[in-house]
Amino acid sequence: MWVLIIIGGGILVTILGPITVTGFGDLDWFIASVIKGVIAIILVVVWILILSKLKNFIFKKEINS
C-alpha cells in the first residue's frame, strides 16, 4: 500500500499536475480541475481494485496454509 501511494504520487505530480487547459477564458482553471479530478477518481478506483485483488490473494494464502 505504501508503494502504491508513492507511485500514485508520482503519477499525480508528473502527469496529472502539469495538465492545463486554454481557450475557455476564466473557466480554464475550473475545466483543468474537473479533468484532474476525473482522472484522480479513476486512479483511486484502480487503486481500490488492486487492493481488493491483494486482499483476496492474502486471504486465500492464509486459508490454504
Add this chain to the structure above:
Amino acid sequence: MTELLIPAIVSCVVAFFVVYFMTPPLIKVLTQRNFAVKDMNKIEDVMVVRPGGPSIIAGIIASEIILYAFLQLNEILAIIITTSAAFVIGYVDDRKVMKGWFKPAALAVAAIPIIVFGAYDSDLAFPLFGVVQIPALYLALVLFMIPITGNTINSIDVLNGVASGFMVIASFTLSICLFIVQNYEIAIVSLPLGFVSLAFYKYHKIPSKIFPGDSGALTLGAMYGAIAIVGGVEIIAAVALLPAVINSFLFLSSVKRIVEHREIKGKPVIFTDDNKLEATNDKSAPVTLVRLILAGGPLSEKQVAFAIFKLGIFSGILAIITAFMMDVSL
C-alpha cells in the same frame, strides 16, 4: 525553536493530566447514569461505560488554548473548532443511533473551519516526486479528509485499548514527521493529541474501564486529519494511519456500502472454548483487520491488540522514512 519549548511542555502536561484526572470522575458519573454497553469481545457479560469523549475533548481544548495564547496561529483555532465539531457529531451519535451517512456528511461540514481560516496550503507534497498544485481539488480533499480520518479511527475502535493505543503511535509519529519536515509550530500543536491519547489509554487498555465512544474516536480522528492538513503532511499522515485505513478498506469492500457496525448481522470474530478470539467462517460477516490477523489462528484480545500496535509501529517507521524522502527529488 527554543522559544517553542515552554508552550510545548506546558500544553503536553495540561493535555495529559486533564484527561488523566478527568476520566475517573467521568467513569463514576457514567456508571451512576448507567451509560454502559456490553463488551462484545468478552464471553461473559462485561459492561463498560461510555463515552470517554468529554474528557478527551477537554484535554484537547485546554492544551490547544494554551498553545494559542503563546503562538496565536489561525491553524490552532481551525483545529480546535473542527475537533470540537467532530466531538459534538460523535456525541450525538453516542446518544442517538444515526444513519450510516450521518457521520461522514457531518464531519465534512466540520472541516469547513479549516477552509474558512485559510489554515491550509493547496500544494500537495509527495515523496520523491515533489509538489502538485491543486487549488480547487484541494478544497474537496479537505472536506474528504476529516470524515476519512474520523471514521477510520472510529472503525478501528473494536478491541479494548486499540483506538487510543493506535492513536498514541500514529500521533507521535506524525509529530516526529512534522519535526523532520521542519514544520516546528504545527509539530508542537500536534503533541497534545499524543498525550491525550496516552492518558486515555490508561483507562481504555485491557480490561477497559471506559470506551471512547463515537465522540472520543471521532475527536481523535478529526484532530489527526486537521493536523495533517494544516501541517501539509497529508501523505505522511495517511502512511502512519495505514493499518486503520486497511481496516476501513477491508470493511467497506466486504459490505460494499457505508453502514454502521451495529447494522451488520454477521460477527467477524467468534470465541473459542478457552476464551480466545477466532476468525468466523460466516460469509455474511464483514472482513476486518482483526479477522485478517485471526486468519492465522485464535489469539487472545490482548495479542490481537498488540498485533495491531506492531502494524502501527511498522507504518510509523514507513511514515518517518516518507518524511525523510520529502527532501529527496528524483
